[in-house]
Amino acid sequence: xxxxxxxxPRLCLASGMCxxxxxDVFALEAEHARVVADPLEPDERILDIADSCPAQAITVxxxxxxxxxxxx
Numbered sequence: 462x463x464x465x466x467x468x469x470p471r472l473c474l475a476s477g478m479c480x481x482x483x484x485d486v487f488a489l490e491a492e493h494a495r496v497v498a499d500p501l502e503p504d505e506r507i508l509d510i511a512d513s514c515p516a517q518a519i520t521v522x523x524x525x526x527x528x529x530x531x532x533x
Contacts, residue, residue: 462524463500464502465521466511467520468494469518473492473516475492478513479510479514482506486501507521
């Protein structure tokens, strides 16, 4: 099983948090971040990054639907 990761450019604040934490997955461009590796093997750090995104702009999906950001 693989994960699909998306950054919503309408929500992204370009804080760079995701690209700093996982430069192999995210890249920061002028106005927003983008995903550079997709699909991905399951990786807990990607869920942590989605949880920590200040704009809640990152979503992670597996075959069953959205799994991140995780809700409390």
